[in-house]
Amino acid sequence: xxxxxxxxxxxxxxxxxxxxxxYGINLQNSHDNIVANNILEHSIFHGIGMSVSSRNxxxxxNISITREEGISLEKSEYNRIYYNRISLSGEAGIMxxxxxxxSIFGNYLMKNGVGIYxxxxxxxxxxxxxxxxxxxxxxxxxxYLNTWFRNYWDKWRLPLPKxxxxxxxxxxxxxxxxxxxxxxxxxxxxxxGEGK
Numbered sequence: 001x002x003x004x005x006x007x008x009x010x011x012x013x014x015x016x017x018x019x020x021x022x023y024g025i026n027l028q029n030s031h032d033n034i035v036a037n038n039i040l041e042h043s044i045f046h047g048i049g050m051s052v053s054s055r056n057x058x059x060x061x062n063i064s065i066t067r068e069e070g071i072s073l074e075k076s077e078y079n080r081i082y083y084n085r086i087s088l089s090g091e092a093g094i095m096x097x098x099x100x101x102x103s104i105f106g107n108y109l110m111k112n113g114v115g116i117y118x119x120x121x122x123x124x125x126x127x128x129x130x131x132x133x134x135x136x137x138x139x140x141x142x143x144y145l146n147t148w149f150r151n152y153w154d155k156w157r158l159p160l161p162k163x164x165x166x167x168x169x170x171x172x173x174x175x176x177x178x179x180x181x182x183x184x185x186x187x188x189x190x191x192x193g194e195g196k
Contacts (some may be wrong), residue, residue, distance in 0.1 A: 002040075005030040009067065013038065023061070027053045034059070041065050046072040046095075047086070054078045064088050070112065071096040077101045086110070092117040093134070096124055103127075106191060109134060118166075128191045140166035140181060148183035152190045162186040169174045 002018035005011060010032050017039040018024045024040035024047040025028045027033060036059045040047040049072040050056060055147040059082045063070040070086035072095045079099075083106045086093040094104060095113035099120045109115040109158060114185035118124065118140040130152045131137040137153055140146065148164060156162045162183040167176035 050076045073099045130190045152187040
């Protein structure tokens with residue numbers, strides 16, 4: 001593991017390069033940290049992971065070639081995942097599990113197993129992200145009240161709401177009912193700026 005924060009707050013992890021690690025950067029029970037402008041490649045598990053961690057800013061990192069997730073959130077709230085470039089993650093570019101009220105904004109998700117995977121999570125905002133050449137752009141399971149808005153989907157060329165397919169039910173993994181959420185105003189061209 002390259003960096004591990006446990007019950008550690010108000011740190012900045014900036015301008016590093018981590019290669020060939022089990023985990024790149026891991027935050028557990030850690031809050032109000034900044035993880036920015038790092039390069040993480042060839043992680044066996046995830047590039048950046050958060051567990052029971054809140055109010056962190058994960059910004060402008062370049063994460064590539066991970067066996068599982070590029071960025072993973074578990075039981076974490078009020079985090080900001082902004083302007084990261086995530087590619088070639090085996091399972092998901094961004095995995096959100098049992099987590100709520102996170103903001104996923106302006107990320108570039110390319111050639112991942114799933115671009116963004118949301119499980120048992122709520123009230124997350126997924127906005128202005130670019131989904132390019134993923135095996136599946138997005139999936140959700142047992143997740144409600146998440147907002148998808150103004151994302152770019154490379155396989156969607158219509159000026160109409162973009163359907164996002166998932167499963168609902170309790171437990172959704174056993175009694176899965178097909179369900180649809182929507183990006184109500186998808187972009188027809190990739191998002192490139194800092195605007196809203």
